[in-house]
Amino acid sequence: MIEARDLSKRYGDKLAVDDVTFSVRPGVVTGFLGPNGAGKSTTMRMIMGLDRPTSGSVTVNGRPYAQHRAPLAEVGALLEAKAVHPGRTARQHLQALAATHGIPTTRVDEVIDLTGLTAVARKRVGGFSLGMGQRLGIAVALLGDPRTLILDEPVNGLDPEGVLWVRNLARYLAEEGRTVFLSSHLMSEVALTADHVIVIGKGRILADTPVRELLDGASRRRVRVRTPQGAELAAALRREGAEVEVSDDGALDVAGLDAARVGELAAGAAVVLHELTPVSSTLEDAYMALTADAVEYHAEDVPAVPATTPGGADR
Amino acid sequence: MSATTSTTGAPPSGTPVHRVSFWRVLRAEWIKFRTLRSTVWTAVVTAVVMVGFALMMAAIMRASTGNPEMQEGMSQDPGLQAMGMTGTTVITLGYSFGQLAIAVLAALVVTNEYSTGMVRSTFAAVPQRLPALWAKLVVIVVATVVIISLALGVAYLVTMPLLDDAGMAVDLGDAEQVRALLGCVLYLATVAAFSLAVGTLMRHTAGAIFTLVALFFVLPIIFSIVVAATDAAWTDQVNKLLPSVAGERIIATGPTPETLLEPWTGYGVLAAYTVALLVGAAVAIRRRDA
Numbered sequence: 001m002i003e004a005r006d007l008s009k010r011y012g013d014k015l016a017v018d019d020v021t022f023s024v025r026p027g028v029v030t031g032f033l034g035p036n037g038a039g040k041s042t043t044m045r046m047i048m049g050l051d052r053p054t055s056g057s058v059t060v061n062g063r064p065y066a067q068h069r070a071p072l073a074e075v076g077a078l079l080e081a082k083a084v085h086p087g088r089t090a091r092q093h094l095q096a097l098a099a100t101h102g103i104p105t106t107r108v109d110e111v112i113d114l115t116g117l118t119a120v121a122r123k124r125v126g127g128f129s130l131g132m133g134q135r136l137g138i139a140v141a142l143l144g145d146p147r148t149l150i151l152d153e154p155v156n157g158l159d160p161e162g163v164l165w166v167r168n169l170a171r172y173l174a175e176e177g178r179t180v181f182l183s184s185h186l187m188s189e190v191a192l193t194a195d196h197v198i199v200i201g202k203g204r205i206l207a208d209t210p211v212r213e214l215l216d217g218a219s220r221r222r223v224r225v226r227t228p229q230g231a232e233l234a235a236a237l238r239r240e241g242a243e244v245e246v247s248d249d250g251a252l253d254v255a256g257l258d259a260a261r262v263g264e265l266a267a268g269a270a271v272v273l274h275e276l277t278p279v280s281s282t283l284e285d286a287y288m289a290l291t292a293d294a295v296e297y298h299a300e301d302v303p304a305v306p307a308t309t310p311g312g313a314d315r
Numbered sequence: 316m317s318a319t320t321s322t323t324g325a326p327p328s329g330t331p332v333h334r335v336s337f338w339r340v341l342r343a344e345w346i347k348f349r350t351l352r353s354t355v356w357t358a359v360v361t362a363v364v365m366v367g368f369a370l371m372m373a374a375i376m377r378a379s380t381g382n383p384e385m386q387e388g389m390s391q392d393p394g395l396q397a398m399g400m401t402g403t404t405v406i407t408l409g410y411s412f413g414q415l416a417i418a419v420l421a422a423l424v425v426t427n428e429y430s431t432g433m434v435r436s437t438f439a440a441v442p443q444r445l446p447a448l449w450a451k452l453v454v455i456v457v458a459t460v461v462i463i464s465l466a467l468g469v470a471y472l473v474t475m476p477l478l479d480d481a482g483m484a485v486d487l488g489d490a491e492q493v494r495a496l497l498g499c500v501l502y503l504a505t506v507a508a509f510s511l512a513v514g515t516l517m518r519h520t521a522g523a524i525f526t527l528v529a530l531f532f533v534l535p536i537i538f539s540i541v542v543a544a545t546d547a548a549w550t551d552q553v554n555k556l557l558p559s560v561a562g563e564r565i566i567a568t569g570p571t572p573e574t575l576l577e578p579w580t581g582y583g584v585l586a587a588y589t590v591a592l593l594v595g596a597a598v599a600i601r602r603r604d605a
Contacts, residue, residue: 049442050435051604066442069334075439083435085351085427092350093436099343100440102333110330140436145330 001026001179002047002148006056009042009203016042018203019056024181026147029174031194031211032183035291039203040183041079044152047181048077060148072101072144078137078151086126090117090136093125094143101144111139116165130157138166148179155189167193187287191215201291214290223254223262226275236269237262251275337446344450348458351427354420358458361416362466365409369470372405373477380481401568402478402485403495406470410499410566413463414506414531414559421455421507422514422523429518438605448600452511452593459507463500471496491568498565498578505562505582505589506531512592516599531559542574561585 002024009017017039024030034040045051047058049065057064061074068074084093094108112121115135120128125136134157141149151170155163170193174180184190190197190211197214199207207214227233234244234252242256254262259278266273333339348354428434441447471485478484486492510527517523538554551574554560564571564581571577576584 045435045604048435048439050438052602068442070332071335071442072440073332077439079435079439083432083439085347085431085433087351087353088347089350092346096343096346096350097436097440099346100335100339102331102336102339104331107330144332 001062002058002060002150002181004043004047004056004058007043007046007053007058008055009039009046009051010054015203017046017053020200020203020205021056022198022205022208024148024179024198025196026179027174027177028195029170029180029182029193031190031197032181032200033187033190033197033287034183034185034200034206036185038185038200038291040185040200041152043200044077044079044150044181044183047150048075048079050079070101070144072097072103073146074144075148075150076141076144076146077149078134078141078154082125082133082137084125084133084136087124089122089124090128090139091121093136094139097140098143103143107143107145111142114142115139131159131162134158135162138169146178149173149181151180151182153183153185155184163189170194199287199290206290222279223257223259224275224277224279225252225254225262225266225273226250227252227266227271227273229271232269233266233271236265236271240265335441335443335446337450340441340446341450341453343440344447344454348424348454353423357416357420358462361413361420362462362469364416365413365463365466366470366473368409368412369406369474370477372408373474373481376400376405376481376483377477400483401492401495402474402483403492403566403568405478405483406467406474406485407495407499407566409466409470410503410563413466413503415528417459417463417503417507418510418527418531419524421459421510422517422527423520424451424455424511425514426518426520426523430520434605444600445597448515448597452508455507455511456504459504460500463503467496467499494578495566495568498582502562502565502582502585505585506559509558509585509589509592512589512596515596516592530557535559555581556584558585558588 004020004022007017007020008015020039020043032040032043042051046053047060047065059065060068065071065075088096091108091112094111095105098105098108109121112118115138117132117135117139120132125133128136134154138151138154141151149170151166154166154170158166170180170182174195182190182193194211197207197209197211198205199214225233230246230250230252234246237244237252237254237257240257240261242254242262244255245253247253257265259276263273263276266276428437437447438444475484485496510523513526514520514523517526534557535554538550538557538560542550542554555575561576561581562585564576564578567578575581
């Protein structure tokens with residue numbers, strides 16, 4: 001259980017986290033979603049007691065992190081940047097951290113096996129790939145058999161097998177009754193892994209909701225209609241309160257009414273239809289709609305490339 | 316990487332996890348210290364160079380005994396006279412090099428954690444932070460005491476025949492000479508603590524090393540020139556209070572020059588700086604974001 005109350009963090013002029021209040025419950029995977037620079041990592045560092053909140057407070061399992069007597073047994077964290085000295089081997093790194101809590105070497109070897117690092121455990125971390133570094137970070141997080149896991153961008157740099165493994169691991173840990181808090185800037189990743197999602201943008205909480213509701217609520221359904229009597233149908237639809245746009249190929253793009261209602265109105269107005277297609281927006285569309293105003297770094301608009309796989313490429 | 320990975324993270328229930336204690340943190344810091352090649356190499360090189368300096372100086376002393384010209388030259392050299400050249404001076408000669416190596420080693424113990432991000436792992440495991448700082452302090456001070464004691468021990472043994480011939484044998488029954496030898500260990504251990512504190516306050520490797528080299532190496536040289544060149548009393552005052560100039564009095568033998576502090580007073584000045592810096596480091600490490 002993680003509970004943040006009115007949590008804020010200011011770096012100079014910049015308010016990185018702006019008065020956020022949320023709780024992360026045990027037994028489910030909670031996604032922490034937001035664009036780069038939205039305040040995800042800052043929030044996670046404050047939970048871990050690494051950064052001091054400017055105001056507000058955050059507790060883990062009922063206490064500020066630093067007040068736990070065996071913090072690694074309470075929270076295991078994978079932090080975004082590599083937090084390892086490149087001159088040590090993976091095993092030495094784990095052993096040093098294990099020593100602070102009297103965790104035996106058998107457990108060190110266990111988490112090494114568990115994360116698939118057995119072959120490289122005695123190699124220096126400096127030569128690790130991004131994916132191996134992530135696995136080591138996850139090994140560190142699991143070391144103390146913690147009740148709460150905080151994983152900052154856990155699938156970054158992992159190969160597809162690794163991505164799947166992290167997803168299953170997160171779900172498994174949550175099923176065991178643990179609290180799993182996992183950040184990502186990819187909606188699709190969160191949709192596949194998490195049950196609940198907290199969306200953050202420009203340091204503010206934009207949504208705190210079950211994943212399913214976010215997908216249903218934020219994705220506005222549209223209907224695509226083709227007809228030789230475009231002007232007539234558009235007028236009829238607008239009278240019913242729909243938003244109608246004429247696309248380049250002459251089809252009508254209707255928002256606000258479902259396909260059945262559009263068909264009825266067309267019949268009522270004696271309009272011939274050549275096409276009537278419900279179009280559901282993708283997860284990414286939903287996410288973009290939610291965070292459009294809260295993106296820290298905007299790219300110049302580029303012509304949209306038609307998406308072939310709704311929900312992202314790594315589904 | 317195509318390693319096989321288990322699909323579950325099932326930790327066997329009952330993984331023994333104990334609460335964080337100072338001894339456990341100390342063990343962790345010791346593992347960190349000994350698992351970096353750079354620290355191990357620096358330690359070995361420091362010891363070897365200190366023995367080398369002693370051996371070289373002892374050989375020069377011995378050569379000069381059979382050479383009246385050389386002896387006369389040395390007796391007229393103000394630098395050598397100021398040093399009050401004795402057997403202990405020969406054995407401890409390498410301390411001026413050793414202090415730089417030890418200072419860098421001690422600063423790196425902290426700054427390498429900040430430069431690599433390791434510090435976040437350290438503070439996640441020891442969120443109270445101060446136990447980690449004190450454990451690092453114990454590790455670097457004890458390591459320094461061991462390295463320097465070994466180096467001096469070996470230097471004592473290998474220079475013994477040479478110094479005997481030169482009539483400068485170290486007398487371990489002489490309180491002043493024993494004070495100088497133990498003082499060398501004490502001085503360098505204190506330099507280690509001083510440097511750890513500077514590293515903690517500055518966090519950046521380059522900045523910390525620059526500061527330490529300036530304090531322990533550059534400033535004393537500048538002041539030795541300034542003091543010789545001017546009659547201004549303040550230069551003497553500042554010079555004798557420099558960390559290294561004050562602290563290394565504990566290694567000196569012979570009468571104390573007017574411009575310098577008594578051995579224990581001088582060491583006390585360095586110790587006071589060190590305590591003040593450690594307090595500052597403790598406050599900073601608790602307050603700052605990692």
